[in-house]
Amino acid sequence: xxDKVFTIREQFPILNQDxxxxxxxxxxxxxxxxxxxxxxxxxxxxxxxxRGVYHLSERATAEYEGARSKIAEFIGANRAEEIIFTRGAxxxxxxxxxxxxxxxxxxxxxxxxxxxxxxxxxxxxELARKCNLEIKYIYLKDGILDEQALLDxxxxxxxxxxxxxxxxxxxxxxxxxxxxxxxxxxxxxCIVDGAQAVAHIPVSVSNLGVDAYVFSGHKLYAPTGIGVLxxxxxxxxxxxxxxxxxxxxxxxxxxxxxxxxxxxxxxxGTPPIAEVIGLARAIDWLQEIGWEYxxxxxxxLVQYIWEQISARPWLQVLGGGRENMRIACFAFIxxxxxxxxxxxxxxxxxxxxxxxxxxxSGIAQVLGIAGSxxxxxxxxxxxxxxxxxxxxxxxIYTKFQ
Amino acid sequence: xxxxxxxxxxxLYRSPLNKGVLEHHTHKIHGHNANCGDDIWVYLDIIxxxxxNVSFDGVGCALCVAGASLTTEKLKGLTIDExxxxxxxxxxxxxxxxxxxxxxxxxxxxxxxxxxxxx
Numbered sequence: 001x002x003d004k005v006f007t008i009r010e011q012f013p014i015l016n017q018d019x020x021x022x023x024x025x026x027x028x029x030x031x032x033x034x035x036x037x038x039x040x041x042x043x044x045x046x047x048x049x050x051r052g053v054y055h056l057s058e059r060a061t062a063e064y065e066g067a068r069s070k071i072a073e074f075i076g077a078n079r080a081e082e083i084i085f086t087r088g089a090x091x092x093x094x095x096x097x098x099x100x101x102x103x104x105x106x107x108x109x110x111x112x113x114x115x116x117x118x119x120x121x122x123x124x125x126e127l128a129r130k131c132n133l134e135i136k137y138i139y140l141k142d143g144i145l146d147e148q149a150l151l152d153x154x155x156x157x158x159x160x161x162x163x164x165x166x167x168x169x170x171x172x173x174x175x176x177x178x179x180x181x182x183x184x185x186x187x188x189x190c191i192v193d194g195a196q197a198v199a200h201i202p203v204s205v206s207n208l209g210v211d212a213y214v215f216s217g218h219k220l221y222a223p224t225g226i227g228v229l230x231x232x233x234x235x236x237x238x239x240x241x242x243x244x245x246x247x248x249x250x251x252x253x254x255x256x257x258x259x260x261x262x263x264x265x266x267x268x269g270t271p272p273i274a275e276v277i278g279l280a281r282a283i284d285w286l287q288e289i290g291w292e293y294x295x296x297x298x299x300x301l302v303q304y305i306w307e308q309i310s311a312r313p314w315l316q317v318l319g320g321g322r323e324n325m326r327i328a329c330f331a332f333i334x335x336x337x338x339x340x341x342x343x344x345x346x347x348x349x350x351x352x353x354x355x356x357x358x359x360x361s362g363i364a365q366v367l368g369i370a371g372s373x374x375x376x377x378x379x380x381x382x383x384x385x386x387x388x389x390x391x392x393x394x395x396i397y398t399k400f401q
Numbered sequence: 402x403x404x405x406x407x408x409x410x411x412x413l414y415r416s417p418l419n420k421g422v423l424e425h426h427t428h429k430i431h432g433h434n435a436n437c438g439d440d441i442w443v444y445l446d447i448i449x450x451x452x453x454n455v456s457f458d459g460v461g462c463a464l465c466v467a468g469a470s471l472t473t474e475k476l477k478g479l480t481i482d483e484x485x486x487x488x489x490x491x492x493x494x495x496x497x498x499x500x501x502x503x504x505x506x507x508x509x510x511x512x513x514x515x516x517x518x519x520x
Contacts, residue, residue, distance in 0.1 A: 336415075337463075338437070338460075338461065338462035338463060338465075339437075339438075339462075340436075340437030340438065340439075340462040340507070341406070341462045341463045341464070344462075344503075344504070345406065355437065356437060356438050357438065370438050370440070370460045371438050399406065399411070400411065400414075400415075400463075
């Protein structure tokens with residue numbers, strides 16, 4: 001088991017240096033096979049998609065559309081056409097919030113947990129402002145999202161419920177299924193930000209029953225600049241594209257426009273083709289390793305980290321205790337040491353963590369803290385790296401006493 | 402560990418100087434450093450173009466708080482022309498150490514905020 005992680009590490013050229021990378025929650029590293037897949041595109045069949053009749057373009061189109069099918073399968077979508085390529089989770093949520101403007105009515109409410117990343121909060125607040133929706137924030141209970149309060153808040157007047165599959169600060173996994181069930185009994189849509197989930201737990205949008213799901217490639221060992229917006233087909237049929245232009249029309253003359261079928265109509269302009277190919281390769285790579293290994297390795301890290309933390313009472317972890325199911329994402333505070341000082345001193349030992357509010361200021365605000373230091377772990381992290389982090393934290397703690 | 406976290410700076414962080422709301426003030430200026438979330442208010446009591454008293458309040462990292470402690474200490478009694486002349490180099494001299502680019506914003510936040518009074 002421990003040997004396998006070292007085999008995996010060898011596939012990441014960036015790790016061939018003195019580096020303890022504990023910021024995969026912000027952006028994960030990219031394995032060589034993914035880089036190669038993009039290089040092959042640029043070196044062997046670089047061309048635009050859906051246009052050329054020559055073989056390079058045909059191959060590029062085939063790879064691009066093949067990626068769509070692969071991703072659909074990866075997240076348990078019923079149809080490949082439900083996959084819309086975006087720049088990332090933020091982009092997908094912005095598109096969705098724009099497109100749903102026509103579906104909401106003034107006076108309805110929208111439910112937003114305070115735990116949400118800004119990307120799954122600000123577009124909805126803007127939608128609420130433009131369409132006169134009431135925002136119902138859902139707060140914390142015992143350090144984590146109060147899921148019962150969320151269920152209770154959904155009423156006949158609710159238009160949309162948004163929720164992160166996994167909190168990017170607390171690391172806790174939300175019970176999406178029960179939120180969807182309640183939302184649907186009240187006629188509301190349930191939209192899920194899966195940015196923190198897809199690299200760490202198997203996801204099936206069909207099984208969850210959600211109406212829309214977004215994620216980013218760059219947190220999934222894939223390149224930056226590519227993401228996925230998945231929307232249930234019968235909802236997609238009711239939406240009007242928020243971006244229009246090239247590559248999304250069937251017929252245009254100076255008087256009329258006829259949009260291309262789904263999903264092309266939602267992908268205006270030349271997409272990031274190499275990145276789509278890289279994303280598909282990353283998914284292949286992840287599936288070759290397999291969920292069984294990924295989850296057992298990462299949960300082993302979670303247990304090991306808890307052991308280390310319990311020996312250090314001065315480390316206060318956000319998101320409640322061991323009783324809460326979480327991925328290997330640990331945000332913590334140390335009394336009287338500012339989070340930025342911690343991150344800076346860790347950086348001096350080549351340990352990369354995130355500090356501040358992690359684009360989820362709602363959590364800091366309701367907890368009354370300036371921020372936290374966050375260590376997030378991925379498929380390539382080891383127990384030794386946990387030890388390295390803990391020893392460095394010991395030194396910092398001692399220094400500030 | 403990194404030298405910028407020397408004992409002198411940590412002392413100023415643990416026991417900051419001139420921290421808290423200044424009851425009699427003519428100016429109250431907000432300073433924020435998005436890099437690390439330092440968030441402070443600088444209070445100045447300026448009479449006849451001279452800084453009579455100055456304090457800061459808020460939350461910041463060790464370098465921000467140490468920098469604010471020293472800045473407020475040094476500003477007392479200065480004319481606003483003298484305040485305008487102060488540079489980061491002066492700050493380094495007071496602290497006895499230079500900062501790398503990423504941390505200048507922290508250590509100089511109070512100074513930059515106080516100098517807003519000139520605008």
